[in-house]
Amino acid sequence: MRSRLWSDLARDKYLFLLALPGIAFFILFKYVPIGGLVIAFQNYSPFFGIFKSEWVGLAHFQRFFSNDDFYLLLRNTLVINLLSLTFFFPFPIVLSLLLNELRSMVFKRVVQSVLYIPHFMSWVLISGLTYLMLSQSEGMVNKLFASLGWETIDFLTNSDYFWGLITAQSMWKEAGWGTIVFLAAIAGTDPQLYEAARMDGAGRFRQMWHITLPAIRNVIMILFILQLGSIMDTGFEQIYLMMNGAVSEVADVFDTYVFRSGIQQGQFSYSTAIGLFKSVIGIVLVTGANFLAKRFGQEGVY
Numbered sequence: 501m502r503s504r505l506w507s508d509l510a511r512d513k514y515l516f517l518l519a520l521p522g523i524a525f526f527i528l529f530k531y532v533p534i535g536g537l538v539i540a541f542q543n544y545s546p547f548f549g550i551f552k553s554e555w556v557g558l559a560h561f562q563r564f565f566s567n568d569d570f571y572l573l574l575r576n577t578l579v580i581n582l583l584s585l586t587f588f589f590p591f592p593i594v595l596s597l598l599l600n601e602l603r604s605m606v607f608k609r610v611v612q613s614v615l616y617i618p619h620f621m622s623w624v625l626i627s628g629l630t631y632l633m634l635s636q637s638e639g640m641v642n643k644l645f646a647s648l649g650w651e652t653i654d655f656l657t658n659s660d661y662f663w664g665l666i667t668a669q670s671m672w673k674e675a676g677w678g679t680i681v682f683l684a685a686i687a688g689t690d691p692q693l694y695e696a697a698r699m700d701g702a703g704r705f706r707q708m709w710h711i712t713l714p715a716i717r718n719v720i721m722i723l724f725i726l727q728l729g730s731i732m733d734t735g736f737e738q739i740y741l742m743m744n745g746a747v748s749e750v751a752d753v754f755d756t757y758v759f760r761s762g763i764q765q766g767q768f769s770y771s772t773a774i775g776l777f778k779s780v781i782g783i784v785l786v787t788g789a790n791f792l793a794k795r796f797g798q799e800g801v802y
Contacts, residue, residue, distance in 0.1 A: 540773040553769075560773035569757065577753045580739075581731045583667045589727055591671050592678030593720060597708055599679060600686050615676025626673055627741040630665070631656065657746035666742065670735070681723065685716040718799040725793060725801050729786040732778040754778055 509516060540560060542553040564570060595615065602608040618626070633640050634655040642652040655661050689712060697707045736755035743751040754774060762771025790800035 537772060537776055539769050540776045542769055544769040544772075546768075556769075560770045561777065563770065564774055564777070569752070572749070573752060573754050573757055576750055577732055577734055579663055580666055580734050580753065583663055584670060585724075585727060585731075587667055588671050588675065589724065591675045593682055593716075595675060596679045596682035596686060596716075597712060599683060600712065601704060601708070612676070612679070615679065617676075618673045619677035621673065623673075623735075623737040623741055626669060627738075630669065630742070634665075656742075657744060659747045659750045662742070662747045662750050666734075666738065669738065669742075681719060682716055685719040686712055689715040721793055721798045722801055725786055725789045728789050729782040731785060732781050 536550070538550060539553065541555060541557055542550070543556050544550070544553045599608060599611065602611070631639070634642070636642050636652050636654045636656070639655070641655075645652050653661075655665065693711050693715075694707055697711060702710070732754060734753045734755055736759060739751060739753055739756055740759070743756065758771045758774050761767045761774070786801065790802065793800040
């Protein structure tokens, strides 16, 4: 076993060297910090450190679950993520299917470039554009409404619009970038299948439904399972930038709560306990979804 390992290293040494930065990144920033999770069970003090801080067991978890804000945070986090799964997740798939049907390569590349551009914009810029477009007093949309004699709409400070606004922002920013994986999967489909379908009289829609979608089904399943793993994460930066006092009841999520309690108030152990709770839920969902996918004959993550 050891001799085979060394022979593999010697044979593929350049490939391992290429992988070394990625391996080092995951070790330093993903695995080493796991040891710090122990402070979730302590009253951690930077003065005493991990080894001398008082051990309190599950006290922080009990405090969190008994907190009046827990169910509010859980509701907001789950609703935002379920909206993302319902509308944002399938959107890149639909875009990929439509892009695949374009016959002009020049037009296809132009459309792809336009769709990719928002991914490279920061959430600060996206939030600024949102304010410029939807502000009740200065926003372009409300100015258009006013010029038409319609009533202006309070998009940014009305809690009824917040969840939909966050979902729409995510779709506009990331949907184009998400098409890359699906377009790559579609490109691997055997062209002979389409030729056979055309000979049998299948139109473009039937080819899409019976050939293209089944060809990328495994990719869809894997990405869906991975998406379930982050169902307790809503994207701190986006929520934090769009949140204001008028919509805090529907905008406050676990990520913003951890920021307030951990960074602003210095409750490191308490915020670590919340982060650990989120991670455990993510692991359970990924494991369960992967198990069900295997049971139904689909390819899972592992």
